[in-house]
Amino acid sequence: TAVSLPIKEIKEGHIGYVANAVTDRNDYYKVILPADGTVSISISGQHTGGSAGNFDLYVYDRSNREIGAKRTLGGQSLSLYNQFKDSLKVYSRAADTLYFLVYQNSSQSFSYQISFDLLDQSENDTEP
DSSP states (O other): OOEEOOTTOOEEEEESOEETTEEOOEEEEEEEOSSEEEEEEEEEEEEEESSSBOOEEEEEETTSOEEEEEOSTTSSOBOTTOEEEEEEEEEEEOSSEEEEEEEOOSSOEEEEEEEEEEEEEEOOOOOO
8 A cells, every 4th residue: 555645745764674574675655746747756865784776766647657767766876874865857747646666676775755846836727
């Protein structure tokens, strides 16, 4: 189940942590856009365990189509305790529901904070 992420609210997460012999590789967030505009996602965090590595951020529409991605957050392979800050913009989105996926598929772990804002907001125009 995706965690609700309201506009401008910061959520904290962990990715790559192990519990009961299962590694947490996916964190999902559900976002409801109140108006048309540009989605601006901010993510920052710290490498907390394992060898050097990174993780990714994906954006999907409600039909499960990938509409944005930022691979290798921080722009490089991060060593233990390195911090990073990164962002992703998804332009020309209508008021709708989106999903963010924080994904890690290796032997590293990270703590992170994620938030989004809606820039260039405008009302949805009616179509004939």
